[in-house]
Amino acid sequence: MIRKTFLLLLPIILFSQSNFFGYYEGEFDQLKFANQTYNYGYNKLRLDFEANPDDVVTIGANINIQKYFDNISWNLLDFLPSEIWQPIFQPDGYPEEMWIMEFPIALLDTLSLDNVYLKAGFKHFDLMVGKQQISLGTGYAWNPTDIFNTKQLLDPTYEQTGVNAVRAEISLKGRTNLDAILSPGKDWNESVKMLQLKTRLGRFDMQGTIGQYTWQRTQFNSTTFMVDEQNNLRTLYGGSVVGELAGAGVWIEGAWNQLENQEDFTEVAIGTDYTFKNSLYIIMEYLRNENGVSSKDNLDINNYLQYFMGETHSLMQDYLFGFLSYPVNDFIQLSLLGFGNLNDNSAALNPQISWNLFQDVDLIIMYNHFLGEDNTEFGVQDWGWRIRLRGYF
């Protein structure tokens, strides 16, 4: 597939002004949980290509090659509280030899065409066709209006995977824009249809969103021990407001989700940030997600699976996120990231150092400390280290 795409792109690469860029990323992780320490990591190469066959046309693509090392096979059950999986995999009354001891998951090496798109700029609108990164919403850690992505809490600014879509960003009067997105599915119901109207009132940026698609959610079948999909037509009515009060940035982003076969739910993220004169930057965000579970006693394996698959923005309902950063000098930054699950009283603290070692080379060292009881979302893990080296070219 990649070879074919590149053969098609070859004439453009050869006969137009084209650029190649990207980065190498190496990561090493050490994680302690379930009384064991695990080492794992990966080497990744992202190769971006961009060409302009015409002044108003851009063709872009990127390939990700990612190769994992050390522990590449994991037992999903190690990440779940035992009361969630034991009744299913090791039920009372079953002889021990019939117990299922693991639910294996593997980190698979990837060679993928992450994005490949054509963008054309017209006087009053931009049109983008192809596999493209679509990042919606104004929240920092959570985006209730973003149905395409779920952010990694430890790394909320990491790039997202491309989505097949046609997107038109249309300039209306003044500072008002209309963003229309169609991401095709197997049929019209499965396709994502989304409209976003963005405008500015005074010092506030406002956005209204309406979208509809078939929400596919993972369901574990405890009879067949297979994973099925549950489909639900979802209509999202959302919006956001970003502005400032007394010099501090403030934002609210929310969505009311109407579901065909399930109770409707609301998801809201509200946040604030401030930069002090000494360059200390602080950000706080709260998430209320009614689609999450309100008490850890009500969690089941499907809640975990849907969360791990990125089908919901959070496992439970109420979360708090905080981030502090301070530049020690022009090249070194100290940060402290933390997030807490307010429903099961578990939390993660993540101090980190970002160091611009050389021009275009960054090193990040972070430590993760998890707090909470063993049967909580974060407390199930003990601690972890991460070292990430990234060199751009």
Added chain:
Amino acid sequence: MRNILSIIMFCSMTIFAQEAMPAGAELIEKMSDIMTQENSTAIMTQTITTSSGKQRTFEFEMFTANEGEKTLMRYLKPSAARGQAFLMLNNADDIWTYFPRTKRVRKLSSSSKNQKVQGSDFSFEDMGSGDSWKEEYVSTNLGTEKYNDTDCWKLESIGIPEQNPSYPKMAVFMRKSDFYPIKIDYFDDDYYIEKTLFMENIKEIEGVPTAIKMTMKNHSEGTETIMVTISITYHWEPPENFFTERELKK
């Protein structure tokens, strides 16, 4: 008759003295006229030198309109910063930043407008405040002084707290010949010199005096940022809807 001549001579001297010693507000007006052209577009490099001598060099394109009230900056080099862009409107009171890796636009609060742009010694406000200092400062002409063998007016600008200026005080040395500033001292809250901007290699570009090299020295941190203009034109008309989120993401 003699009395009449004396009066005429006295009046002439008074007028001459007034011409020779223009008021601070007048000087600021003239400096603003020359510094903030209606529109411009430029490609510039920015070399940051830390106190330990380490250097990083960036290249960016910059578009300004409405006498600097609107600014769009987009980084071209190095690879790590490529595509990152800033949109500053209302003299940098409103700032949006675009991260090409995540394709996200974030609005920065006004508390960040005095922060460094890409770790340089220039703040967002230094880059995008246009001619706002006419309203934010009260300026006094302190008289004539020589700087680097150039006859200058020395101007003191004191910030008006209600206008929320970036610096409580600035001292400007401007050439008498064309009112172009060649040195600006920026003071901190304790009235110590925090940063100094040196405007060098001033050339006439399309009839407008333009500093090809600008050096900002940060005295408190021992760092320095040199901005060099690679190309610039003042004959640029921004297309419709140019200073918007759509253009920021291009």
